[in-house]
Amino acid sequence: MVWVVRRHEIDYLKPALENDELVARTWVGAPSGATLERFIEIRRSRDGEVLASVRSVWVALDAKTLRPRRVTEMLRSFFEACGSGTKGP
Numbered sequence: 167m168v169w170v171v172r173r174h175e176i177d178y179l180k181p182a183l184e185n186d187e188l189v190a191r192t193w194v195g196a197p198s199g200a201t202l203e204r205f206i207e208i209r210r211s212r213d214g215e216v217l218a219s220v221r222s223v224w225v226a227l228d229a230k231t232l233r234p235r236r237v238t239e240m241l242r243s244f245f246e247a248c249g250s251g252t253k254g255p
């Protein structure tokens with residue numbers, strides 16, 4: 167299986183400044199056919215303020231045929247188990 171990005175959506179909410187310590191949290195959404203959503207939230211450590219919010223849509227392809235391949239719940243669970251972060255809000 168190979169993955170390609172179909173879409174990135176980024177909301178820049180507040181600026182990060184020099185010397186700001188940032189924390190990024192990521193989690194996966196529910197699969198839909200051959201697609202899987204992935205979310206990222208970037209916060210400033212000192213006050214927990216959300217600076218950016220990201221939604222990406224990934225498409226699973228069969229590595230040999232490059233045709234879309236269904237994303238199973240088991241595969242989604244694999245991403246969570248491999249340290250993809252906690253589940254989203």
